[in-house]
Amino acid sequence: MKALKLWTGPWLLRAAAADGLVNEEVKRTVDLSTHLAKISAEILLANQGGSPVQSFTLALEPELGPHLAYVGASVKGEEEEDESLELKETAVHGRSGTFFQVQLPSALAAGGKLRVKVETVLTHVLRPFPSHITQAERQLVVFQGNHYLYSPYPTRSQSTRVRLASKTVESYTKLGNPSKNDEVIEYGPFKDVAPFSQDTMKIHYENNAPFLTISSITRTIEVSHWGNIAVEETIDLRHTGAYLKGPFSRYDYQRQSDSGISSVKSFKTILPASAQDVYYRDEIGNISTSHLQVLEDSVEVEVRPRFPLFGGWKTHYIIGYNLPSYEYLYTLGDQYALKMRLIDHVYDDQVIDHMTVKVILPEGARNVHLDTPYVIDRSPDQLHYTYLDTFGRPVLVATKNNLVEQHIQDMVVHYTFNKILMLQEPLLVVGAFYILFFTVIIYVRLDFSITKDPAAEVRMKVASITEQVLTLVNKRLGLYRQMDEVVNRYKQSRDTGALNSGRKTLEAEHRTLTNDIAALQARLKAEGSDLAEKVGEIQKLDGQVKELVNQSCQESERLVAGKVKKETYITSEKTLAGKRQELISRIDSLLDAL
């Protein structure tokens, strides 16, 4: 079905009856099986005037006018499809009630006939009577309407069929001796009814359908260009049936199936098929009594409020989910269009008393333009600040009262957005981290103390020099070990050249290391540390070690040359090694003390 357009605004009507239109045949159906009153009428319009007619007038009784949630008219075309018609609200001189001017697709020629289907949905017209019931009682409601079609035109023939929620009917008006068959009451046919005729139809019957009303809903749609649309609905729900009187007994509710029959335990909310990360919660946390079912073409949430809703009880909850933006966001260059439902399904036959829709667009969206399928009140735009925002995201706010299922239609939000702005958020993060690290670097590298502590500085300098000395001394001791190996190898290979070259490298390296240490020692002395003496001592001891190494080297040469016997060599080597060990342990102890 195409979207119906409904325009408000002052509209002066020419005398309606002057059109010469007549309702040839009217078939009304009043569906009272839920908490809504859905009245549909098939009208065969006949133009009995002299000139073709472009439009006709729809009327609604003054008593029902404030309850009107939706009205739509369509023409039965030649094909199966219905063609919906454009409606404009209007007024009729001297008559009370709500009137709509319906534009016909083509002019109805004089004498021509046209079949028009009119659909009306009224909310809050079923009045619970009695207004307070106990848990064990069933809910009875009264409907007060009109037996006739309220119309500015005379009606030739009319029949009304009323569909009820149950067989139990307390009373109903008996105009024209209606026939009652189970849940259906049929009135009429009534012949030749004058324009604007009214005759109260009153039906008092049992209706245990869930009388749920959303007293207010705030639907927030947050669009992100990073691929996500977050939808969140904050819902105030109320049971608007007969009030619960007296106690609520959990025992009866659990043990007797017909106890609290008009109460609402749970209902189903249908979300878009691509909905993800659905949450259902309220001010004090998750509502754990719900179930989620992922179907092929939708996601069904079985919403179970924390407690069953009896007449007059209310609850409040938040339901939210994420949608991938590629399904709803269209783009062409810098032009973007968001096509989403203005309001979505909450439960079957829903009634919304007050709705607020907020669309949060990305930061930097400009030239925002909202297309709605029906009239909706725009409030001034707001700004919303969330993660990494600097100048705020534009928020469109729109409100509307009294909505029903027929209002689940798409809206389109057009805006332009410079794609460069996408870089803003990552750059912000990068910048923040850059500043952080830079500050740390500055803080660590620079000295911010306002007083100098020369002692600490000297200590630090000395410590670093000592560290270097340690490394060098250890290296030097390593050299001796290398030399030992060279000597051993020499003893086996008897290669004098290798020994000499080894000795030469040892000498050279030893000299450089010793010089280095001496330089460090001098620096220690310059700092005034008494460690310099210890280093000097190490140097002295090291000289002795060096001598010993040279001695053992010579000994080995002599052994190889055959100048000494093996036994004597071994004993002398042993004493040498002993002396060396002693010296090295002394060096070690000195090093330990450094």
Place this chain on the structure above:
Amino acid sequence: EPISNNPQQKHSVSAQEKGLGAGGSVSGNGRPNTAAGCGGGGGGLSGGLTQPAGWQSLLSFTILFLAWLAGFSSRLFAVIRFESIIHEFDPWFNYRSTHHLSTNGFYEFLNWFDERAWYPLGRIVGGTVYPGLMVTAGLIHYLLNLLNVTVHIRDVCVFLAPIFSGLTAISTFLLTRELWNQGAGLLAACFIAIVPGYISRSVAGSFDNEGIAIFALQFTYYLWVKSVKTGSVFWTIGCCLSYFYMVSAWGGYVFIINLIPLHVFVLLLMQRYSRRLYIAYSTFYIVGLVLSMQIPFVGFQPIRTSEHMAAAGVFALLQAYAFLQYLKDRLTKQEFQTLFFLGVSLAAGVVFLTVIYLTYTGETAATMATQHHSLAQHMPSLYFSPLPLINPIKPVILNLDTERLFDPVLSAFAVYFAGVMVRLMLTLTPVVCMLSAIAFSSVFEHYLGDDMKRENPPAEDSSDEDDKRNSGNLYDKAGKVRKHVSEQDRPEEGLGPNIKSIVTMLMLMLLMMFAVHCTWVTSNAYSSPSVVLASYNHDGSRNILDDFREAYYWLRQNTDEHARVMSWWDYGYQIAGMANRTTLVDNNTWNNSHIALVGKAMSSNESAAYEIMKSLDVDYVLIIFGGVIGYSGDDINKFLWMVRIAEGEHPKDIRESDYFTPQGEFRVDKAGSPTLLNCLMYKMSYYRFGEMQLDFRTPPGFDRTRNAEIGNKDIRLKHLEEAFTSEHWLVRIYRVKKQENRQALDHKLRNVAAKQKYTSKKTAKRKRGYVKNKLVLKKGKKLNKKSV
């Protein structure tokens, strides 16, 4: 002479080095100052990670970060299993006040008069709370929102304690490093991050004072040790600010204000007086005192109550001691001795008084403990404490430095307090963590250090070798090459490699088991929100019993905004937080007579209770009933407490013995006492429960919690009606019926015969009056005994 006692002494490097070599201790003066020092000193020689110091700070940073992460994530069991929700009872109040703070601003919070609590008295919240927790959470929320990070205040509250556990780990690291060495510090940080004794009060959702107070406690200790070491006013002022934060966060600040004087006192006893100590304590006492008095709830307590007198006494003692020291330089020996004698006797008196005050403090704590006994039932037993695992391996501390003395003083004190009151277990936990970390650290230093040497024999390039070793050895000092290469192994002190590896393995096993134990305890004992209950089926699937929130939310949505709800005080905070309704009593149990009145209403019969409820304007009565699902923490099980408290205030109306059977049993079945079977609590709990048959093996009205068939099945309520019962009957709410215009009589009106017209027989002559229907005494007739 210990190094730390002579600030004037010019530190020769060798002496300092010796001190370091001896015990591996870290002396504050000689040490390059943390990371900045390392970077500054080492950076000049060669860059970054080639320096051992670089590796060490990176490792320390990584370990601390991991400890934080582990501590944070092991506290998230409840959030992952359930949701981001505030737990238990007190946190709901804290959350509610934080919410108030974040919506109405700081001054509005300080001046908040909560008319929704303690009806009709109300509660001055701003003056009766430690605001540190709320202000911290509110500040974080404010800062985040300033940066457009739109986090709900609830999430800030839920995750505050886990985040602060990381800060606690870091401050424990700092403190242990000051007291021992870096290695022990890192171990202590890891311990405190996961130790159950601390986790029990700081899981996500447990939004309670202790969550941030332990951080403040540890940080104050650290700054105190630092200020005693340096004698610098800067560190002392830092210590005072940290102490101020602690005072604003938790009543446990009394622990600090007694411990620090004790430390000073012990130091004085051990002849360790120094100018640094004088500066540190004098500054701390004065500034800390003034700062602590800024908290409205504390007010003038620091100069009035006995808990704070020890600090004042030690302050006076220290001044006297300093004065004597001053005189010592100026007087002859003879004069000084006289003066000294006087001074000592004075000091002894002060000490004596201090001890008395301390004992008195202990007494009050003990009485508090008994008062809170009904609360203690919520707490897990001592089994979960870390004590049994760690206590046997406390190291014997021999040569004590000034600051090291802090450790035994702290532990002795903490053990004493924990013994007095189980709740103060919390203050013991960090101490145990630090001590065990020191023990483990020295054990590892002993066994692992040599091990590594053996495993890595000296190679050709000795300088490279040194770097490698130092990078592996965490327990070495930063920035120094301690070990050197020598050609032969040192004597191994008679320890074979096998013993070493066995000991090391055992220690590692112990640590591993500790981690497993901690995780298990956290997951099983401390991670239930207690607002939401979960039960598991045979196939492992989970049922959530959300009855509390169901009922509270019903109250919130479907009762009048100003309705007054009567319940036992345990649920006061939750009703205020979740249902947003006025309560009569709550967990801030400041008015015993009010609680007793509620207890009396619960334990009286219905009509007597109705009178009380009328006088208190009660609209709804909320009780917890676990008989359907077998929940043991319900009101019938707590009922004797209500009776006892009511008896304490109204001994004429309520007697505990009436609620027992003649045999002295508390029974709900037919044998139970008739007083119990007809009291309001019993009636409300079991209203219509007598009809309910839970399964086929048990008779109708079988209470699963007490495993008994209830004794009074035909319960009729006259002044109350059932307003709501949650799905599993866990919460039952009754509406107090309004009085009808005129109370209907349950008996026929007496038919009084029309009064005869009475005319006075008095005449002017006979002025004497007479008594109408005067009893006529017949004299001289004996009473018939049978008629008596």
